[in-house]
Amino acid sequence: MTTGADARLAQRDLTLDLARVSCVLLVVVIHLLFVGVGHGPDGQLLIERTVEAQPWFAAATWLGDVMPLFFVVGGFAAMAGWRSLERRGGDADAFVRLRLVRLARPALPLLAFLALALVGAALLGVDPLLVDTVAIGIGSPLWFLAAYVLAQALAPAMIRLHERAPLRTLALLALAACLVDAARLGTGIPQLGMVNVVVVWVAVQQLGFWMHDGWFRQRSPWALAGIVLAGYALLLVLVPFAGYSPSMLSNQYPPTVPMLVLGAIQAAALTLLHRPLAALMETRPARAVVWLAGSRLMTIYLWHLPIIMVLTGLQLLLPLPLPEPGSSVWWATRIPMLLAVLGVVWLLSLWLVRYERSPSHLADPVHPGRAATVAAVLLFAIAPFLIMELGLDALLAGIGVVGTTAAIWLVRGGRARLVAP
Structure with a gap:
């Protein structure tokens, strides 16, 4: 790692960068364990979600579902970024434009690739059922784009509320989330739960504001451990009593x-582990990994599932031996498969990393205006939201390309090349 990169990392809380990188890599591992493609004892092709069928899976998600931590760390980063931008004369529109482009630019090449691949599969006459199965799997992580951009777009307003009344703001969000869940579970209408795509993740993001303010850091280790234990105790009561799924996923x-x-729970646990994690981040190997993965984190998140599917497809076409999913041989192959996936993603990132860089002029507080910024957020969010609701297909991937391109064009004022590095 270069001295310049080392200096940049030294200005940050590296435990948060480590948490962010670790979370993304854990997502890669989990998705790799989901993709069970192989041959059964009778030689027939099997396609299953292998890890989900394990008896310990639901319990493991209570520890392994790190998506809330993404939003906690995102809230911390949003607070830090907002205050830095304010000191430099930026406003809420500038903040949202910067956050939007950091998501939209990496997403655009993926959406274009998916649209072309799905159209190509249809033209080649590939079995539609197989295409749908693969497409739904590839599209499943894209909900994060819609949820995260909406939470970040609301961050300036929610930071103001947090500064005025932190406890009341968090309590009202928690109450709203409870009411939405009660309406969904009570009526059996799953669409009512869509309101919580904003409410719950914005509430979790607030915890990142509390972390930035030092609230968790000011608690004793025993108090933090108490938060963790009390949180799990609450879940043990809440999940069966309210009728939630025992799987956190x-x-x-x-x-x-x-x-x-x-x-x-995860905010308290991360703070509790701050000292050993900070010591780890004093080592150059750990900093090198964080710098390398952190500079292309969206590329890893967005492209790992397509790469898993492509590598699995190559095994079928060559053909290479595919062990029965869930067998001891299959579990043993997950390690080399993980290394192969990360290796291919790294090769892709040599070109795709340019999309993770945001143009500096987006912090301009005057251009292009509030209406364009709001429209850009909605244009970008609509396709990932629909993909999660309806499943990925060529039409929705195409809508994503158009919406994302328009969003980038709007926030950049239509005055620069959309994919310029």
């Missing part, structure tokens, strides 16, 4: 109150 979309509880 099922509570992730639409997000439910357990995600907010899990966010508090």
Whole structure:
């Protein structure tokens, strides 16, 4: 790692960068364990979500579902970024434009690739059922784009509310999340839960504001451990009593109150582990990994599932031996498969990393204006939201390309090349 990169990292709380990188890599591992493609004892092709069938899976998600931590760390970063931007004369529109482009630019090449691949599969006459199965799997993580951009777009307003009344703001958001869940569970209408795509993740993001203010850091280790234990005790009562799924992944979309509880647990646990994690980040190897992965984190998140599917497809076409999903041989192959996926993503990132850089002029407080910024957020969010609701297909991928391109054009004022590095 270069001295310049080392200096930039030294200005940050590196435990948060480590948490962010670790979370993304854990997502890659989990998705790799989901993709069970192989041959059964009778030689027939098997396609299954292998890890989900394990008896310990639901319990493991109480520890392994790190999505709330993404929003906690995102809230911390939003507070830090907002205050820095304010000191430099920026405003809320500038903040939202910067956050939007950091998501939209990396997403654009992926959406274009998916649209072309799905159209190509249709023209080649590939089995539609197989295409749908693969497309739904690839499209499943894209909900994060819609949820995260909406939470970040609301961050300036929510920071103001937090500064005026932090406890009241968080309590009202938690109450709203409870009411939405009660309406969804009570009526059996799942669409009502869509309101919590904003409410729950914005509430979890508030915990990041509390972390930035030092509230968690000011608690003793025993108090932080108490928050963790109390949070899990609450989940043990809340999940069966309210009728939530015992799998936290099922509570992730639409997000439910357990995600907010899990966010508090993870914020406290991260603070509790701050000292050993900070010591780890004093080592150059750890800093090198954080710098390398952190500079292309969106590329890793967005492209790992397509790469998993492509590598699996190559194994089928060559053909290479594919062990039965869930067998001991299959579990053993997950390690080399993980290394292969990360290696291919790294090769892709040599070109795609340019999309993770944001033009500096977006911090201009005058251009292009509030209406364009709001429209850009909605244009970008609509396709990931629809993909999660309806499943990925060529039409929705195409809508994503058009909406994302328009969003980038709007926030850049239509005056620069959309994909300029």
